[in-house]
Amino acid sequence: MASRTIPLRVPLDESGVPHPASAVAPPPRRPAADTASAPLQAATPLRDQGADMSLGTTITIEGDELREVFARLSPHLPPYLRKIGPRPYNGLSFEFAPFTGRENKPTTPQSFYDDPKLRFASQSDDPTEHLVRTAARTIMGDLIEAARGEWRDAAHVADLKAVVGNAPDRWRTYERELKALEAAYSYLRTPEAAKEWPSALSRLVDAQDRTSEAAVAFDERAEEIARVHDQHLYADLGHAAALARAGCPDAGDWHIVSADQYSNTWFSDWNTSVPLQERTRRLVAQQDAHVAKVGRLSGFPG
Structure with missing residues (x-):
C-alpha cells in the first residue's frame, strides 16, 4: 500500500504511542521574516495540504513542533494503536493491535475534526500553527489509512474462514x-x-x-x-x-x-x-x- 510520510529532522523517542503527559508547551512563534525559509522539501504531496501549501511538498518537523503535534493528537488516537515509530530514513510507521476483521472500519474520530487546535490555520496568518496542524492532519490520515489496510486484510481472512x-x-x-x-x-x-x-x-x-x-x-x-x-x-x-x-x-x-x-x-x-x-x-x-x-x-x- 502506498503511504505518505513526513520526514523528521529528529527521531521519535522509544516510548511508542505518545500520551498527554508528554505534552510540552507550544513552541515559540516564529517571526514573520522566518516563514520564507520554513523547512519544506520536494517529496510526495500531503493528503490535506491546506490553501497555502504548494503541491509536491512535504513538511519537515523539528523536535519541539513534533512533540506539540503529538500532544494535540494524543486525545484522538484510536485504542487499537500500539506504537508509532520512525521509519529508517524518514516518516512514521504504525503498529496496531491485531484486527479480527469484524470491527467497524477504522475512521478518523469526530473528536479530531471538532478539536479547535486541529482546525486549518493559514500559513500567512500563523506559520507555526499551520505547520503543526497540517502535520497533525497528515499523521492522522496516514494512521487511519494504514489501519484500514490491516483491517481490510483481517476482514478478508475472517470471511474466508467462514466459507472454506x-x-x-x-x-x-x-x-x-x-x-x-x-x-x-x-x-x-x-x-x-x-x-x-x-x-x-x-x-x-x-x-x-x-x-x-x-x-x-x-x-x-x-x-x-x-x-x-x-x-x-x-x-x-x-x-x-x-x-x-x-x-x-x-x-x-x-x-x-x-x-x-x-x-x-x-x-x-x-x-x-x-x-x-x-x-x-x-x-x-x-x-x-x-x-x-x-x-x-x-x-x-x-
Missing part, C-alpha cells in the same frame, strides 16, 4: 481421483491393455466419473471462496496469502477462477479460466476422442 469449510479435503479428493484417472488412461497405451480392452475402458470411465464428481464438489467451495475474494477486491493480501492465513497453507495449488465463471453454462474453447468441472469435462472429452480414434484405426470397439 472442507475445501482442503475436497481438493485432496480431486487430486487423488485425477491421479487415478491419469493412470487408467495411461494404461490403455500398454500392450497389457489390449488383452482386456473392455475392462480397461470400463475402469477409465469409472475414473472419469469419480474425477468429475470430485471437481463438482470442489467447485461448490471454490465459488464461495471466489465470491469472498471479489468482495475484498481492495485488500492488500493476495488470494493465496489470505487463504493461508485462513488456515489453508496449500491453497496456492487450488484451482479457483473468478466468481462470475461459476454461473456460466457455456464456455468458449479459448477461455482457459474455467471452473474445475469444465476443465475436467474437457479432459474427459479429449480422452474419449482419442479412445474412439484408436478404436476406428485398430478395429477395437472404442
Whole structure:
C-alpha cells in the first residue's frame, strides 16, 4: 500500500504511542521574516495540504513542533494503536493491535475534526500553527489509512474462514481421483491393455466419473471462496496469502477462477479460466476422442 510520510529532522523517542503527559508547551512563534525559509522539501504531496501549501511538498518537523503535534493528537488516537515509530530514513510507521476483521472500519474520530487546535490555520496568518496542524492532519490520515489496510486484510481472512469449510479435503479428493484417472488412461497405451480392452475402458470411465464428481464438489467451495475474494477486491493480501492465513497453507495449488465463471453454462474453447468441472469435462472429452480414434484405426470397439 502506498503511504505518505513526513520526514523528521529528529527521531521519535522509544516510548511508542505518545500520551498527554508528554505534552510540552507550544513552541515559540516564529517571526514573520522566518516563514520564507520554513523547512519544506520536494517529496510526495500531503493528503490535506491546506490553501497555502504548494503541491509536491512535504513538511519537515523539528523536535519541539513534533512533540506539540503529538500532544494535540494524543486525545484522538484510536485504542487499537500500539506504537508509532520512525521509519529508517524518514516518516512514521504504525503498529496496531491485531484486527479480527469484524470491527467497524477504522475512521478518523469526530473528536479530531471538532478539536479547535486541529482546525486549518493559514500559513500567512500563523506559520507555526499551520505547520503543526497540517502535520497533525497528515499523521492522522496516514494512521487511519494504514489501519484500514490491516483491517481490510483481517476482514478478508475472517470471511474466508467462514466459507472454506472442507475445501482442503475436497481438493485432496480431486487430486487423488485425477491421479487415478491419469493412470487408467495411461494404461490403455500398454500392450497389457489390449488383452482386456473392455475392462480397461470400463475402469477409465469409472475414473472419469469419480474425477468429475470430485471437481463438482470442489467447485461448490471454490465459488464461495471466489465470491469472498471479489468482495475484498481492495485488500492488500493476495488470494493465496489470505487463504493461508485462513488456515489453508496449500491453497496456492487450488484451482479457483473468478466468481462470475461459476454461473456460466457455456464456455468458449479459448477461455482457459474455467471452473474445475469444465476443465475436467474437457479432459474427459479429449480422452474419449482419442479412445474412439484408436478404436476406428485398430478395429477395437472404442
